Amino acid sequence: GAVVSQHPSWVICKSGTSVKIECRSLDFQATTMFWYRQFPKQSLMLMATSNEGSKATYEQGVEKDKFLINHASLTLSTLTVTSAHPEDSSFYICSARDVLAGGWGETQYFGPGTRLLVL
């Protein structure tokens, strides 16, 4: 099946620094990628929808200046957590939809996640 990779898989940083997380679709093109955040023992919450070549759509309550999303190509989307604080520590998961799957692209693939710890 299609593969979505994320890099890095985990990162520890100091408060105030910025962290970039990459999400790549390895063998398919994805005009749309989704970024989720998952706190311990909780479900995934959608943060934003990343669209290739245009601005991301953020969910209510998610600061767009805090979580910068860039979707520069059909296979790469990046999430940058700017001026990270301890409360940003979480598990970030991206997913990508296969454009060739047609319709609403029910075939949606998830990355392995990136664990961020802000000290």
Added chain:
Amino acid sequence: SQQGEEDPQALSIQEGENATMNCSYKTSINNLQWYRQNSGRGLVHLILIRSNEREKHSGRLRVTLDTSKKSSSLLITASRAADTASYFCATRNYGGSQGNLIFGKGTKLSVKP
């Protein structure tokens, strides 16, 4: 907002027993999906059931869908220790951010050897 609500939140069984998890949702759907997540890992798609289907099988998995009750169940038969994971149902948000998936809170399954 959370669309699906799973119950139970946690389930502990012995190897070989069956595990049943339920999911309820609020809006109309075209399909409902079940995912599995091992601790601290990404999600793995298990099965998709369409709104015009009532039951679907895949190996040891059996999924049912009752659109009149807006509920679905996932049955894992003859469970194994390796089935220990969290299980989430998800529905597509067609009215929101270009069809993102909305996940339930999940059921944490623990299968004891």
